[in-house]
Amino acid sequence: MPSVAASTGETVTKSGREVMEILEAFDLTRCAWSAAQLAGVDPKTVKRYVARRDAGMNPTGPARRPRAIDPFMPKIEELVEASAGKIRADVVHQRLVAMGFGGTDRSTRRAVAEAKTAWRAGRRRTYRPWVAEPGMWMQVDWGAGPVVAGRATSLFCAWLAWSRFRVVIPVWDQTLGTLVSCVDTALRRFGGAPTYLLTDNARTVTMDRIAGVAVRHPEMVAVGRHYGCKVETCVPFDPESKGGVEATVKIAKADLVPTSANLLGAYASFTELAAAAEKWCEQVNTRPHRETRLAPVARLADERAHLHVLPAEPHATALGEERLVDDDQTVRFGSVRYSTPPGHVGTRVWCRVVGEELAITARTEHGLAEIARHRLSTPGNPSIADEHYPHHPSGRSVHRPTPKARTPEEVAFLALGEGAHRWLVEAAAAGAPRVRSKMRRAVELAAAIGADTVDEALGLAAIAGRFADDDLPSIVDHLAGARPVGEVVVADEQHSVQPGTRGWEVFGQ
Incomplete structure (x- = not known):
């Protein structure tokens, strides 16, 4: 409720309309006593509102009451000035208590915040809006990626300034070869090379600084010449000088690195992370940008006309x-x-x-x-x-023997086909007896019934390990019966051609 003055009974807190009437009366009479009679208030009230207006304060606003910390404000402003606005409020409170301040730390925090705001008001960094030209600037930077299989990864981020086209590539390391490889990949996704490539002062780009001048890595200079770009570095410890790619790093980390905020699960493999990064690039490049109201991929189509043609081969460092x-x-x-x-x-x-x-x-x-x-x-x-x-074949380091005919008999046998080659190799490895005579019989049999049938029979004999004298004619008879070849049984100790006794089960029934 508004308070009432004991001497006059008037309301101290006036409405906005009443305050304006008091000020209007004073401007008319230029006398506080006369204005008080016209407005029906005390002359002190007129003087108070006129003084607030002349001081540049809001006459209708609440009056600031004296605070217990006001006597200590010069000391607070002195500490804020000496610390360049970095001193903490709890440190200031300890000093004020030692000087006799009896208020709470809450009052100190508010006073320190006011002093810091006033101190920064005249020292705030201002920026000139950057109007990018098509085909001029490309910015690149690194960001910390997620952990995959217990190993940390990095996110290479590239940003084409005019079109706002973004490329994010996950990698295992930030070596020079990886950097050049990522730059080559980003340029080929852009479809050309811009005039400038802006990056930070990593050791892979800047070898040293002499009198504030960055000494470029010779490999990066060669990479720039290869792609037709001039490599530039930002001001040290000033990420705002390449704010476009810094924003890309911030957004990519927020969307790709699993945190409790985005509820992403851990990546099972690096391939899964690479697929997620490629999907993210497709999403951000196909949706309208807040600044241009157009999708970056649409503006990239126009910017490609201003980009330099890329060399057919990447730089050797990228390999x-x-x-x-x-x-x-x-x-x-x-x-x-x-x-x-x-x-x-x-x-x-x-x-x-x-x-x-x-x-x-x-x-x-x-x-x-x-x-x-x-x-x-x-x-x-x-x-x-x-x-x-x-x-x-089969990963063996020892060469398989290759039959090479040297006599007319050998020429005739090997001319039957691949089955004859296989039979000779397997029969020799099995130590079959009378190999030459069996070869002559196979040639004679082929002359009688055809080389294709004999060659097929020789191939089956090699697979089954059948190298006896009568095995080849038996297989030929089987093929001649037009019966399909079933499972090939290899003649070994586990299989026998001895007739069994199963037929005796029905004897006497």
């Missing part, structure tokens, strides 16, 4: 570490041997880790091309692909 292919068609990477296809022995190849795989790139007649990809292995467990060794 990974160089290795020499040994005589056994393998390269050694991380103390593990990985196989390569034939034709690269003694040449230089490049090995690069891509997620959970090792990509091997070599220079072919058509340029640089990926020739092999292996799952990452551990020392002592080489990764050898059978298809890289076509002359060593």
Whole structure:
């Protein structure tokens, strides 16, 4: 309720309409006593409202009452000024208590907050709106990614300034080779290279700073020349100078890194994380941007006309570490041997880790091309692909014997077909007797009934291990009966052709 003055009985707290009438009366008479008579209030009330208006205060607003901490405000302002606005309110309260302040820490916190706000008012950093040009600026930065299989990952983030097109690539490390590989991937997703590439001052980009001047890494300078970009770095410890990609890092971490806020589960593999990052890029690039009201992918189509054409091959640093292919068609990477296809022995190849795989790139007649990809292995467990060794079937390191005819009899027998080749190899390995005479009989039999039938019979005999004198004619008779070949039984100790006694079960019935 409004309070009542004891001397005059008037209301101290006036409504906005009443205050304006008091001020209007004073402006008319220029006398507080005369204005008080016109407005029906005390002259002191007129002077109070006029004084508030002349001081630049809101006449209709509540009057500020004296506070117990007001005598200590100069000291608070002195501490805030000396600490550049960084001193904590609890430290200020301890000093004020030592000076005789009897109020609560709540009053101190409010007073310190007011002093800090006033101190920052004249020192606040201002920004000029950045009007980007198409095809000019690309910003890149790193962000901490989720933990996959107990191993920390990183998020490479790239942002094309004019179109607001974003690219996020999860990687295992932040080495120079990985950085260049990610830059190459981002540029190819953009469809061209801009004029400038802005990044922070990581050791992979800035080797040193002399008198405030950044000394570029020579490899990054070569990468910039390769793609037609000039590599620029931001002001040290000033992430706001590349705020576009910083925002990309912030949003990507909020959406891709599992936290209690987004309720994401842990990633089962790096491949799952890569798929999630690619899906995230598709979502943010196809929805309208808050600033442009257009989807970044739509603006990218216009910006590509201002981008430089990319070289057909990536920079050598993006290919990974160089290795020499040994005589056994393998390269050694991380103390593990990985196989390569034939034709690269003694040449230089490049090995690069891509997620959970090792990509091997070599220079072919058509340029640089990926020739092999292996799952990452551990020392002592080489990764050898059978298809890289076509002359060593079934992964055997010993060469299988290849029949080569030297006599007319051998030429005639091997001319029957693949079954004859297989029969000769298996019969020799089994130590079959009188091999040459059986070969002559097979040739004679082929002349009588046809080479195809005999060749098929020889193949079945090799599979079943049937190398006796009468085995080949028996198999030929079986094929001649037009009966389908069932399960091939190998003649060994587990199988016998001896007639059984099952037929005696019905005797006497």
